[in-house]
Amino acid sequence: MPASPLRTVVFVAPFPADTTLRFCAAVGGLANVRLIGVCQKPPPNPGALGFQHIELVNDALDVDQLTDAVRRIQGVVGPIHRLVAVLEDLQVQLGHVRERLGIEGPNVRTASCFRDKALMKDVLRGAGLPCARHKMLHSEQDLWDFVEQVGFPVVVKPPAGAGCRSTWRVSDPQTLVEALRDTRPSPARPVLAEEFLTGAEHSLETLVVNGIPRLWSVTRYYPSPLEVTEKDWIQWCVVAPRERDIPLFERARDLSFAAIKAFGLRDGLTHMEWFHRPDGSLAIGEIAARPPGARIVQLTGIAHGCDLHVAWARAVVDGAFDGPFPRQRAAGVAFLRGQGKGRVSKIEGLDEAQRKMGALVVDRKLPEVGQPRASGYEGEGWVVVSHDRTEVVRQALFELITTVKVSYSGA
Ligand SMILES: Nc1ncnc2c1ncn2[C@@H]1O[C@H](COP(=O)(O)OP(=O)(O)O)[C@@H](O)[C@H]1O
Ligand SMILES: [Mg+2]
Known part of the structure; x- marks a missing residue:
């Protein structure tokens, strides 16, 4: 088998969570990979995971900071083969950085389809795939209208949530009022409502x-x-x-x-x-x-x-x-x-x-x-x-x- 060429892989790992570090170590363990981390808080022993360098950022969710960090890395080591991360909150950001810097991997559209639960459902339905009816709420009235249309219960949640954060099962008017108080849908901060799936x-x-x-x-x-x-x-x-x-x-x-x-x-x-x-x-x-x-x-x-x-x-x-x-x-x-x-x-x-x-x-x-x-x-x-x-x-x-x-x- 021909030896693989040296590939530089940048792994964005904001914090040293065990689950993230296992994936870092897996990349670091590949033959001929130069693994470079972008972190807010670096892992305690980066060398043991295969990291050759850690570039620090203040906010690993900020596209501009990420772009600058990857640019700095490029300036030192040359072309970046892949830019990867395992955290859900980072996927769209990495799409932006890849597009800006011409790095292969999921682009903004692909990452957004997997991340933005409303876009996801539009594309799924467009492809004939079954999913819950949904509506982006821009006001309190929007939720009342949605419930009028699909009936109780509905689910109210952030359009790009994770781990059930701020996710409400709304089965009655009282919970509806509470969910509105908690989520406060507005044009600037829309909230997603979905028909409740059972099973x-x-x-x-x-x-x-x-x-x-x-x-x-x-x-x-x-x-x-x-x-x-x-x-x-x-x-x-x-x-x-x-x-x-x-x-x-x-x-x-x-x-x-x-x-x-x-x-x-x-x-x-x-x-x-x-x-x-x-x-x-x-x-x-x-x-x-x-x-x-x-x-x-x-x-x-x-x-x-x-x-x-x-x-x-x-x-x-x-x-x-x-x-x-x-x-x-x-x-x-x-x-x-x-x-x-x-x-x-x-x-x-x-x-x-x-x-x-x-x-x-x-x-x-x-x-x-x-x-x-x-x-x-x-x-x-x-x-x-x-x-x-x-x-x-x-x-x-x-x-x-x-x-x-x-x-x-x-x-
Ligand atoms: N439309 C729905 N109908 C029934 N249950 C739902 C619906 N949406 C979310 N849930 C429940 O809430 C959980 C979290 O919602 P999900 O959309 O998976 O967001 P997260 O990104 O937080 O995992 C789901 O695993 C499911 O149990
Ligand atoms: Mg989920």
Whole structure:
């Protein structure tokens, strides 16, 4: 095999989050890559991740600052092969910088289709793909009009949100008034309203290489992220079933592939959320061009016997795929959390869980006494399990979340 030429890859990693750094390390581990970081706060040991240099910026979400940083890097090392990031909030910005500086990769339009939930739905519908009816709200009246048209419940959320931030299920006039008070739609700050989709919510990931989805995977959420946000004490699970090639999932796969084509993504990971509705039909919730959260990267890697971080790096840096990575196992994760505020004061049931499910556990981060309550929906800890059979994984997770109890004390 001919040796690959030296490629300079700029990775925008504003903060040293574990999930981001794993992707940095995957790029840094590729042969003949010169990895350069753009950070607000650099990782503690950049050299160990393969970084040869870190360029600091004050605000990594600012297109002008990013452009200047990449220009400075170009001035020192010459042409930039790829400019990448895994955070959702950065994808459109990077599209702008690539367009300004002539760097290959997703442009502003492609990045915006995956990021702007209203544009996304316009393009999906234009391509004949099912999704919720929606309306951009520029005033309070717009929401009343939308509810008049589609009926309760509706969902109200930021057009470019993430992690269920400021996402409201509006089922009655009182909640509608509260949601308006919280979101204050105006022409300057429009808010998105959507018809409420019912049914079982799932995700579907694809690794796209040279415009062709080469690997795809499915998970099911128990329960939906919105319910997990609304009831911030429930422990919840994500399951990647071993049986992927079944008609239901293949229909979802076809929707995802069609969306990727309509949005024009050439290389990258996508994360689609979709609903299996009670009437049997499917609807796309959203689709993003970045690695999924909720440990789905890890679950997908276990299910397919590969390291998805490396597969992503190969796709976005080299347009290469080292698969096929067939589906081999089921995997799942349980997120541990409880009711209350303050700091973790007690964790019960761990010994019993260890006795019952210990053999299935492949990775875990257990909550620790004294740890402050986490702000996101992933809780204070998690347990990843895996087995040949989906049913075993599902049962182990459900039993785990009924066995382990996290308590808090303090304000
Ligand atoms: N139109 C909808 N119908 C039903 N549930 C929805 C709808 N929109 C959002 N949700 C719920 O809210 C969650 C978060 O919304 P989503 O559009 O995925 O934004 P985010 O970028 O915050 O993940 C979804 O996973 C789903 O559970
Ligand atoms: Mg989502």
